[in-house]
Amino acid sequence: MMSDVCVFAPVSPAAERLRYILGEDDDMPNPTLFTEMDTLQQDGDELEWKESARWVKFEEKVEDGGERWSKPHVSTLSLHSLFELRTCLQTGTVVLDLEGYSLPQIVDEIIERQIDEGMLSPDLREKISFVLLRKHRHQTKKPIHRSLADMGKASGGGARHAHSRSMNDIADTLSTDQLRNKFMKKIPRDAEASNVLVGEVDFLDKPFVAFVRLAQATTLGGLTEVPVPTRFLFILLGPTGKAKSYNQIGRAIATLMVDDLFSDVAYKARDREDLIAGIDEFLDEVIVLPPGEWDPKIRIEPPKKVPTADKRLEKSVHSLNELGQPNGTAGGSGGHSEDEEMFCGGLFLDMKRKLPWFPSDFYEGFHIQSISAVLFIYLGCITNAITFGGLLGDATDNYQGVMESFLGTALSGTVFCMFSGQPLIILSSTGPILIFEKLLFEFSKNNGIDYMELRLWIGIHSCIQCFLLVATDASYIIKYMTRFTEEGFSSLISFIFISDAIKKMVSHTQYYPINTDFKPDYVTAYKCECLPLRSPSPYSSTSKTVSYSLPSYLDWSQLSKKECVKYGGSLVGNTCKYVPDLALMSFILFFGTYSMTVSLKKFKFSRYFPTKLRKLISDFSIFMAIMTFVGLDRLIGLKTPKLIVPTEFKPTRPDRGWIVLPFGKNPWWVYLASFVPALLVTILIFMDQQISAVIVNRKENKLRKGCGYHLDLFWVGVLMAVCSFLGLPWYVAATVISIAHIDSLKMESESSAPGEQPQFLGVREQRLTGILVFVLTGVSIFLAPVLQFIPMPVLYGVFLYMGVASLSGIQFWERIKLYMMPSKYQPDFPFLRHVPLRRVHLFTLVQIICLAVLWVLKSTVLAILFPVMILGLLVVRKMLDMVFSQHDLAWIDDILPGKDKKKDKKKKGDKDDTKKKDKKKGRADDSKDKVRNVKIYCHQLAGLEQKKPC
């Protein structure tokens, strides 16, 4: 009990008692209790027990007339019923550890005791026994189709046919209805039942109450809906006229029985007083809603999270963090201290950490979700490969083209996913590299240096530099990458994704201009003719200005647009520069794919169809959207631009081979001088790679298998060299696709008790999906016949979705939204409870400005300095330490490693100490709680410190 302010009633002995019994032996947890409440009802002439509610964790009620289970809801009790229950237990019969094997025997036993104690007149023995042994009718859930089939039969208006009847209560065997009950899968295997029987009878003038605990859980025939052995039995029979009260008392004991702590008391109680003490403790913890502010008729939906018995210990006195924890610690989930170790130094430590997981990295990939993930990421990857391949081809005069892009993506991706420290990362070409290649090619061309050889040497240098960074454990820099940097970077990349998708679409519109002057009636006035240039006679067979040899007789009117231009003809007419329908169709495909994906993703949260089907639809939303719009495109049959993959395995440029030789074409000093541009590439790769890895390894993703920054970098270095030798593009972690990869592999708990919310469990960490994606990319050359049906606008729609999806869930984005919300509508974010709004806004503003600056720089040729700008972000973040208090930063951002010392003084307790504490013993023990709270806070602070390298 809490300390009393106004010298209230003396401290109850409840706490003392509970501390004693719960402390006895904590070796084995008690079984989960399934509680069923049956009420006595008149069915025609017969009395019977009808199931009226059940509890696994939350209450499910049989609707009055609906013959259906209500949704699981929080049991709202009246205080009165709890007090009445307390009195009932004080005055009624309490039998603990009764040796019972059948219901008749147990009932006899109870009645005998009551008669012995003079509480019951012996002549009522038969009557009570008769009532208690009436048969039980359970509410069984029927599938809808069967209910529909029932309709015809049940049309007479009778409403009783839907019940299953357990024929005889005295039967010891389980009925088929019990065994067939699908509800069983919601109940843990070792569960035991507690049965609550309440009813009014006409022969009693005072209530007959009994609470029984059996020595062994026993199956008592058709007593319980499911084949679960009964451990507890609560019986309340009373005089007529108070059925509602009896019901409330029944609900009260049922709710108590499913309470973690009370059920523990019930299992361990030595006598009646222990039970009463349990109720008193329960009462001390209940949450009270004022009657004027809440309508008791509203059924309260189960909360997302329920305090565990553990947490309930901490509720009293003062708790430092009201809801959630500062971001400085684990954020969502407590106790994941291992995950927070962002790296443990050195390549070998990385390998040591990853190796034990290696087998599971494969067998854990076998899951239906992996298929959708592979399809999704595969489409993203080939779109990326084609886009970048095309751009690289333009930039390097086809020294690296779409073919090289495909091959490089496949090779690098497969190797990386197979051996890296974080196989969830997806490698891809990135913008900065593209710009670097472009500049390098122009430089080589202008200075007569062989591009491929120079590039090879840069690759070799860069690889060596990467190894140096690995060897010196330079990845430690990531400890300065807080939420500020992470979010800035990933938002920027997302924006680039979104703007690229839109830019592509706009360029489509320009490529297929719409003739807005077209008047349907004047269709006769529109044409485009190919006329020979400079040649007065239209059918002259030769043209002096054209270098191509023209066919002897050229029918100009039969030439296509391209041919016409090729042969030097001139296109004359008002439709020449227009292409009908394609621009608008592309827009429809683009926007349609995007919106359909978004809608289907959201479908998971709708009420329609069973959960599994919805989850499937949600998982395959992108696939379904692509299929739909590919279908639509086929149906309409317009010549929209399609995905064209190379079909022949040969370098894009015929004058280059598959191997680049290191010597021979450039002077010797070039081999050394390439060290300098290599340095730029190394920084670029290092920053791009590591920050993407930080984002992937975010604690919110609850990764179990740890990270491997050094190992990742090592492989990126190796691949740099290999790709340089093969003349393939360079690859580095792609933030947005990696996030999409993770999102498509998220696991949620299959909720067990009805009403329990599914919890985010983590990510399906494995190497299989990644490997498959890249192997598929590699064999895409053979998939061309299938892939050619996919219109590019559909793929840009997927890009748009990826960009938008990776923005959601970023706190930065949520904070931007706050600008537009009046404060009273703002969501209840933990940081808003603790940091003044204008400080939050200021922090967001700084981020927006940083992003805007980066965006502008990124659009110029300075883009190759992009990685350096990320370093700039780190500096800005460091400066924020001067503007914001550490308290505020701990909530909005994370605390920089250097600042730990300041908080050190608060760290008094020992975290291990806290964990080992006996849960339930401490509950009744208030004096310790304050100390505990302090310790827990320290434990959280300790979490902060684990960020520093070990």
Next chain:
Amino acid sequence: MMSDVCVFAPVSPAAERLRYILGEDDDMPNPTLFTEMDTLQQDGDELEWKESARWVKFEEKVEDGGERWSKPHVSTLSLHSLFELRTCLQTGTVVLDLEGYSLPQIVDEIIERQIDEGMLSPDLREKISFVLLRKHRHQTKKPIHRSLADMGKASGGGARHAHSRSMNDIADTLSTDQLRNKFMKKIPRDAEASNVLVGEVDFLDKPFVAFVRLAQATTLGGLTEVPVPTRFLFILLGPTGKAKSYNQIGRAIATLMVDDLFSDVAYKARDREDLIAGIDEFLDEVIVLPPGEWDPKIRIEPPKKVPTADKRLEKSVHSLNELGQPNGTAGGSGGHSEDEEMFCGGLFLDMKRKLPWFPSDFYEGFHIQSISAVLFIYLGCITNAITFGGLLGDATDNYQGVMESFLGTALSGTVFCMFSGQPLIILSSTGPILIFEKLLFEFSKNNGIDYMELRLWIGIHSCIQCFLLVATDASYIIKYMTRFTEEGFSSLISFIFISDAIKKMVSHTQYYPINTDFKPDYVTAYKCECLPLRSPSPYSSTSKTVSYSLPSYLDWSQLSKKECVKYGGSLVGNTCKYVPDLALMSFILFFGTYSMTVSLKKFKFSRYFPTKLRKLISDFSIFMAIMTFVGLDRLIGLKTPKLIVPTEFKPTRPDRGWIVLPFGKNPWWVYLASFVPALLVTILIFMDQQISAVIVNRKENKLRKGCGYHLDLFWVGVLMAVCSFLGLPWYVAATVISIAHIDSLKMESESSAPGEQPQFLGVREQRLTGILVFVLTGVSIFLAPVLQFIPMPVLYGVFLYMGVASLSGIQFWERIKLYMMPSKYQPDFPFLRHVPLRRVHLFTLVQIICLAVLWVLKSTVLAILFPVMILGLLVVRKMLDMVFSQHDLAWIDDILPGKDKKKDKKKKGDKDDTKKKDKKKGRADDSKDKVRNVKIYCHQLAGLEQKKPC
């Protein structure tokens, strides 16, 4: 208190006491209480009282570090704090009706009493007085823009600047901060304040508790955040170390003070015991949440509806309806028995009822919402007028065309909205009438009868028949139109709307076919040329087959498509039958308008921007969507089909005048025989009109001004005759547009206390919007220059929206959705709690089948029998009485009037009796409650009976 089951504690005297004091005089309601809780805090060296929470109805807390108000939430209390508060009031000082004029004087008075009673040592007098007179610092809410401006200044990390400081507590005047406080508008004018002061001090060793009620509410300087006089004061000072406990006790008393019933007790209490009794009663009513099923850290959002003091009376023992009421009664809102009188017989009664509202029918129209409603409905009306005008023109060889349609719509609509019984109804042409006209015209043509004259006579007969129906009060038939019929009809009309919109779009695609074979590269191959037919020489000037006189020299290549056909040329080429872009653009406009309207409508429920702005956006969503897509259309500049209204005021067909003469063209017997088709028209009009009126007058719409079925029909009859004389189309109530009209005029309460949900108040019932819509329709002829920018696909998008919107909110539609939901995800509809799911499904299935049959019939020529089919629906509904129990029907449908007698026997109580009952007196009085519940049930049943005509 409820009856006790297990001989629990003796019945407390609380109930008795409360009954006595609350029963004393119930003449005037007590003022609303605003409660503010201040806690004692150390600010540097100084002590001060800092506002930590406030209550108008729900709790708003000052966030720990956020310096912001939390969202209003339900106060969750611990049981412990309530018991501690009880003890505090038992042991502390309670001063009732103190003559106080300033805080120092009041404080002196309290301290003096405590010293007199020996509860306080005299040497603490100064210290306590010092503490209690420290200044109060309130949490004042700042607008965001000011907070942003603060950012620069406050960047030093200090977080204290946002507070306003009331300079001196002893000051009697109100500070400007208090007067300027915007929160004041959330508090009723006559409100009084109760101030709760809690804090820990180091000089006390036992708590100092005082509860003061002032004889007169007095403004005590800067004590309260808002300039509201203080009536109650609760002070709790205690030894250090228990601040959390004191806080909880403070929250408990504050929550009690805003409880309707306890505040009543507080105002009327004669002594300490009365207050304690008030707490006991409160405790008896509280709702208890088990600690294991709810996390106390979750802030509970205020419920949509809170039980009134009245309702709380009814909670105990048994209540027949758990949530909501059967549909047989008022549905949503109780106590609207007047609205349920669907008609009161006879034309004159209608007029008598409507006349007093006539002035308000105009001045109540002046509201911003009316503008959006007018624009919305206007666009719907002219689209309808053009669509039907075009179709009628086709059907009647332009005897009635678009011009007649506009004129008729304007004339009929204006007259009807001006004089009818239900001015919210919008008149329009409907499908059945169109089909009738078509058949009639064909008949006339084939039999050599003058169509216009025949039509005039049918109109005259029909008008007379309508008058007969009015005179005989035939509208009584509507009492058989239950939810079943209403929903069937309105769903059908909605489906027709939706399918018409989509059909129109599909026909667009056919009208503007897409050339799917177009290859951009072969643009040179596409052309369409006009070549002269049958004429070997291409430039011959005459053509024998064409009746038009051809120009002497015709340049065929210069002719447009239409001209080419006109002059008998032949169109040769592969693009002749295609129109680029228009089909796709139309689709984009159509779907864009629809989706944007839907999204903007939903925007009302988003978190962004202040409520008023959101409401504005939501109200004008259709207008904004139309503007956006008109703009987009203009921007792209394609020749999409536009809205073309006639610009000259003359009959569409030049050979008819504006007046149709009744005699001269047809033989005499036609005048008499037209009685027969007139009968069909009358039934058609009568059913269409009355069922639309029933839908508009639905009780869910909470109309205040009553209905006027007879008056409506009277005017429809008059307009029939007038339109027939003028040769204009006939008009009847249009269901979908009328529903849209009502939807756009819905009013919601401006919520008062923070956290209270806005309630649907009713519809802005007036004649102004309707009249404006039709006057605008009339002058549309002059608006042609503006209207010609609106593409038709945009208007079809509006049509689609209207159809879909009128489906939502229909219970039938909700029930259809149930088919696709697993029962555990189904919403908690009241009828689902009371009617077995398979019965609900069966009922829905019957409705679906009826609808399907109607749909099929409607698509054939049998459509003119449509009104008879509605009669068929009534028969089906009547037969359902045999399949479903009256209980089930009362929940899913309504009960047919004939069935009332069966329930008559249950009607024992007198409804007036129930209303006059003293609310609070009864509360503590349990024995009466059962009787009351029975009476309330009877009252509900009585509501049913009022459906029969009076």
